Amino acid sequence: MKPSTHLLRLLPFIIAEILIVGTLSCGSRNKPSSPGGEIGEINDSLRHGNINDAVRLTLELKEKALARGDSQTWSEGMVQQGVNSYYQGKPDLLLSSADSAIAWLEHQEITSELARIIAKAYQTRGAYYDQFNFNPDSAAKYLKLSVENVELSGIYEDLPQAYGNYANAMRLGSSLDSAAVYYHRAITVADSLKMEPVHYIPLYNGIAAVFTDMRDFDNSAIWWGKSMEILEEMNRFDKFNTFSGMGNDLYYRQDYEGSNHIFTSLRKMLDSIPDSRWERMFTDVNIADTYLRLDKPDQASALLDSATRYFSTEQPNPMVKSYIHTLRMRAAIKTRDVNEANRLANTYPLADTLRLEQLLARLQVLEELYTLTGNYEKAYNMRSRYDRLNDSLRSYTLKQRISALNAIYQRDKRILNLEAGSTRQQARIFRLLSVVALTLTIIVGLVLFIVLRRGRIRRREERMMHKIMALREENLRNRITPHFIYNALNHELNNSINGNLSHLDSLVHLIRRQQYIVSEILIPFSEELAFVDDYIKVISDNGRGNLNYTFNLSPGISPDFMFPSMALQILVENAFKHGFASLPHDAERVLNISVSAEGDHRIAISVFNNCGDMVNVSPSGGGTGLRVLVETIRLLNEQNREKTEFKINPDSESYGIKGYSATIIIPLTLKS
Numbered sequence: 001m002k003p004s005t006h007l008l009r010l011l012p013f014i015i016a017e018i019l020i021v022g023t024l025s026c027g028s029r030n031k032p033s034s035p036g037g038e039i040g041e042i043n044d045s046l047r048h049g050n051i052n053d054a055v056r057l058t059l060e061l062k063e064k065a066l067a068r069g070d071s072q073t074w075s076e077g078m079v080q081q082g083v084n085s086y087y088q089g090k091p092d093l094l095l096s097s098a099d100s101a102i103a104w105l106e107h108q109e110i111t112s113e114l115a116r117i118i119a120k121a122y123q124t125r126g127a128y129y130d131q132f133n134f135n136p137d138s139a140a141k142y143l144k145l146s147v148e149n150v151e152l153s154g155i156y157e158d159l160p161q162a163y164g165n166y167a168n169a170m171r172l173g174s175s176l177d178s179a180a181v182y183y184h185r186a187i188t189v190a191d192s193l194k195m196e197p198v199h200y201i202p203l204y205n206g207i208a209a210v211f212t213d214m215r216d217f218d219n220s221a222i223w224w225g226k227s228m229e230i231l232e233e234m235n236r237f238d239k240f241n242t243f244s245g246m247g248n249d250l251y252y253r254q255d256y257e258g259s260n261h262i263f264t265s266l267r268k269m270l271d272s273i274p275d276s277r278w279e280r281m282f283t284d285v286n287i288a289d290t291y292l293r294l295d296k297p298d299q300a301s302a303l304l305d306s307a308t309r310y311f312s313t314e315q316p317n318p319m320v321k322s323y324i325h326t327l328r329m330r331a332a333i334k335t336r337d338v339n340e341a342n343r344l345a346n347t348y349p350l351a352d353t354l355r356l357e358q359l360l361a362r363l364q365v366l367e368e369l370y371t372l373t374g375n376y377e378k379a380y381n382m383r384s385r386y387d388r389l390n391d392s393l394r395s396y397t398l399k400q401r402i403s404a405l406n407a408i409y410q411r412d413k414r415i416l417n418l419e420a421g422s423t424r425q426q427a428r429i430f431r432l433l434s435v436v437a438l439t440l441t442i443i444v445g446l447v448l449f450i451v452l453r454r455g456r457i458r459r460r461e462e463r464m465m466h467k468i469m470a471l472r473e474e475n476l477r478n479r480i481t482p483h484f485i486y487n488a489l490n491h492e493l494n495n496s497i498n499g500n501l502s503h504l505d506s507l508v509h510l511i512r513r514q515q516y517i518v519s520e521i522l523i524p525f526s527e528e529l530a531f532v533d534d535y536i537k538v539i540s541d542n543g544r545g546n547l548n549y550t551f552n553l554s555p556g557i558s559p560d561f562m563f564p565s566m567a568l569q570i571l572v573e574n575a576f577k578h579g580f581a582s583l584p585h586d587a588e589r590v591l592n593i594s595v596s597a598e599g600d601h602r603i604a605i606s607v608f609n610n611c612g613d614m615v616n617v618s619p620s621g622g623g624t625g626l627r628v629l630v631e632t633i634r635l636l637n638e639q640n641r642e643k644t645e646f647k648i649n650p651d652s653e654s655y656g657i658k659g660y661s662a663t664i665i666i667p668l669t670l671k672s
Contacts, residue, residue, distance in 0.1 A: 082124040208227065521636070532569055608655060636670065
């Protein structure tokens, strides 16, 4: 069977990614950025690929804002932290940063300046749903809010990118006609403002991709040509995006030699850029795809092997991995290795959770496999399902097709009215239309049900996240109070006078890291432990001597596994506040933290402390700290199949003294 030219690949979504990045980092290039040009400096660092500089400058901006109590600048710094996280590939930090800023901004009286900041926050959140959560509906929702706030801000220079971002979300949601409208609107505004050529790059690439998706190659060639006219204005990300899109356009024209040439040239360009490994590996996947179309499966397989390792371990990406599995199946089919193709099909089965373009690609390969093995019934089913989904994707083309069918129907109806005995035929048409209407009603009802259900789930998760963030901030305020800092500084002054060891650096680290930790749901355990070590040093100096503190890490366990942030801090803090407080002043205080394996796929983290009188303790009771811990675990358990457990029990056996053991058991696959 001839390969369909409608096979969707990965490349259109590279265009989506770079459009979002262009908007996030370049929205203020025509005017001074606030505050004091610092945001502009950060964005310039991002545009030139200096991500580490951008991260450093953002941290300095936030610290300055905190020092002078400037909430507005701090919120913009949090949004910028989310933008940096986009470049770093850290979706969790991106989402928590944007949410922290939005939570404050949405409760303020919106001014022009605040509208500008919240527009950027919504853009950042839209980028999360577009590239990391793969949810076009949510991406469109937040990017639409971004457009509304840019319009409210009156900063017209930001409108082209805002319209372009929303157009991109429409394109990913398969509303190609709406996408074309918003891209044209963005370009018209940019023309009226006489904006610099660099602002047109994501817009030209975006509208060119729309016409490529619609297979309108005459128009796509015009817009790709406009992109090439401003090639000198492009940075490495823009060039990667442009050449990838042009290679994709040739691929859809079935010019596989030309497509391979562009991708191979792009790969050579990326070889000269040291930190472009992700782009190189992604380009290798597309080169492999063209090799398969050119009947060179051996060359394709070599590239796919290295790409599989990279996107499975170094930079895990389920979207790319899914497409690689599909290409490996195609390579096996090309070499008539039916056993390998069947093995891959069984190991990586067809799943409705795949993005639509991934599902289409897999359906086409499965059709080829079943045809090759003589299972024509399954091959037919794959083709039928492919055609239905492909029609739903090409909504603009589908509208044209419906118009054509309607014209044919009107012509046939006039002919039938002239024929004798037309009553029977009209009855058949009526029954057919009734069935179609009923089917459409059911489909619309199901779609509405799914959309409403997803909305309820998202709103519940957002409410839970806001509640947890408020509790976490309250817990930090309760822990590191001005009174606590005063006592610690006073003790350090005495140490300095008496020539004793000082832990002033631990206090500084403690204060500096607290704001970073409160915005994270998961962090490496080693970072959590470092915070706890500083806390123990400071509080031990602060009149809490005679402490016997030990830490045990079982062999074979790396301390960098992901762990609920603040959880260990809360348990250690409770040991000092409640357990040790019940002991005589001169009694030995025993604190032990141990990390051990719990089966093959889980880790147990236990905190033991001795105490005086034993009382009943419940994980669901206690103060703000335990509530933070319980709510955080509840949120994680809603988002993870394998559950996190938490328990507190009296323990008089482990160390031969009275005390309590608090244990958190987490899966190694924990994510937020």
